[in-house]
Amino acid sequence: MxxxxxxxxxxxxxxAGLSPITANVTNTVAxxxxxxxxxxxxxRVLVVDDGGRSLARExxxxxxxxxxxxxxxxxxPDKxxxxxxxxxxxxASIALLAQPRLRARVGEAVSHRGWWAAGIFVVSIYGGYFGAGAGVMFVALAMVLTDLPLWRATLLKSALLGIANAVAAVGFLIFADVHVGAAVAMGAGCLLGGWAGPPVVARLPATPLRIGIGLGGLGLAVWLAIGG
Known part of the structure; x- marks a missing residue:
């Protein structure tokens, strides 16, 4: 969501026993x-009114x-x-937790389309490289570089990250070791979560949700750093 x-x-x-690379590419496909x-x-919310931005260009x-x-x-190399x-x-998690202060510091200077486009490109590179945590990075980017509310930021994240994941998934299915069974099973859950997510997020309080996402990201970072 x-x-x-x-x-x-x-x-x-x-x-479940998958290697880090196999788990990553399988996760991205799902x-x-x-x-x-x-x-x-x-x-349709983004298509009808994308805040002055071109969704196709992004x-x-x-x-x-x-x-x-x-x-x-x-x-x-894998290492x-x-x-x-x-x-x-x-x-990304720290940026999301510190979003109000970061936004206040950067002000309107970063709202220029050039900064936003560069940010999309960089985070999409990360999304193609590593699926886990990319959503947190996209939400943090949108919350700092735009004036979108959290629910719109999560919706835009899903659209743009979905595109980045899709092109990466094609390459992984051809050139990498994707666990197809796990990808299909997780993909079914992701489809339902993506469908149900936006209306739920729109009704949740933004600040606790932002903090929860940031803390979840930090938890994953620590888990990975200690050898998870």
Whole structure:
């Protein structure tokens, strides 16, 4: 519903015995369904009124970033992946927890489309590289660089991250060791969660939800750092 699914599904795949890389690519393939479910349920909100932004342009940026991230994962040594991921998740979680102060400091300067486009590209690279925690990063990005409310930020996250995941998933299905059975099972849950998520998030108090997402991300970062 809010980007926390991958914070549970990735560790679950590790506990089921999959290697970190196999768990990651399987998780990314499954998460495509979350974006599909979310956009099918509430995507018209973004299409009708995207706050002055072009959803099609942002989607192309996310697609390019997801492709770059997937290529980096497929071409880089496994040990680099294991080392950098906890720090990336922790950084996004801290940014989300500190969002009010960060937003106050950066003010309107970062609302320029160039900053937002660059942020989408960078986070999409991360999403293509590592599925778990990417939702937290997208929500943090939108909350700091735009004036969107949390529920709209989570909806936009689902759409853009779904695109980044989709292009990465194609590459993983062709070139990586995806556990198809696990991807299908988790994909079914992600589809239902993506469908039900936006209306629920729109009714939840924003501040406790933002804090909960941030703490969940920090929990995953610590778990990964100590060898989860």
């Amino acid at each position: 809010t980007g926390l699914a991958s914070l549970i599904s990735y560790p679950a795949l590790l506990l 998460l495509v369904a979350s974006g599909i479910g979310s956009f099918a349920k509430s995507g 989607g192309l940026i996310a697609l390019a970033g997801g492709a770059v991230g997937a290529a980096i994962l497929l071409l880089s 680099i992946f294991v080392f950098v991921v906890p720090y990336l998740v922790a950084l």
